[in-house]
Amino acid sequence: MIALAIIIGVAAGVLSGLFGIGGGVLLVPALALVLGLDQVEAEATSLLAIVPVAAVGAWRQRSYGNLDIRAGLTIGAFAAVAAVAGVALVNVLPVELIRYAFAVLMLYVAWRMATSALKQLRSTTDSTAAGGS
Numbered sequence: 383m384i385a386l387a388i389i390i391g392v393a394a395g396v397l398s399g400l401f402g403i404g405g406g407v408l409l410v411p412a413l414a415l416v417l418g419l420d421q422v423e424a425e426a427t428s429l430l431a432i433v434p435v436a437a438v439g440a441w442r443q444r445s446y447g448n449l450d451i452r453a454g455l456t457i458g459a460f461a462a463v464a465a466v467a468g469v470a471l472v473n474v475l476p477v478e479l480i481r482y483a484f485a486v487l488m489l490y491v492a493w494r495m496a497t498s499a500l501k502q503l504r505s506t507t508d509s510t511a512a513g514g515s
Contacts (some may be wrong), residue, residue, distance in 0.1 A: 383417065390416060391431065403495075405435065407488060414481075421481040422472055429465075 394408040406428040413424035443449045472480055 386416060395435070405432065407491070410484065411488075421477050421484065425472070425480075425484070 409428040
């Protein structure tokens with residue numbers, strides 16, 4: 383089971399970095415479907431996995447000059463407070479509702495990403511066609 387968790391983590395990390403998406407999008411379904419965790423356990427495990435990944439990512443981005451420490455700390459403080467509220471809420475809601483809400487969120491994110499990519503593709507195509515005339 384540990385080897386499988388390592389494989390899931392590596393795959394989620396590579397794909398997240400490659401596609402620029404949050405690892406939770408991949409980790410939560412993988413943990414639920416492959417390792418058999420329920421939705422709440424998968425989400426909690428994914429949140430814990432983010433801590434070292436975010437720390438390493440922030441450290442590396444700092445060396446490139448891309449880190450705004452003040453904004454990060456401000457967002458982090460408010461996110462921590464909101465996470466407490468989210469944990470309280472998730473512990474009183476039915477697991478099936480959480481699973482469906484997560485699926486709806488992922489579909490919405492996929493739809494937004496697809497429409498954004500299509501809009502960018504059209505814009506690139508239009509500017510290429512205009513430049514070629």
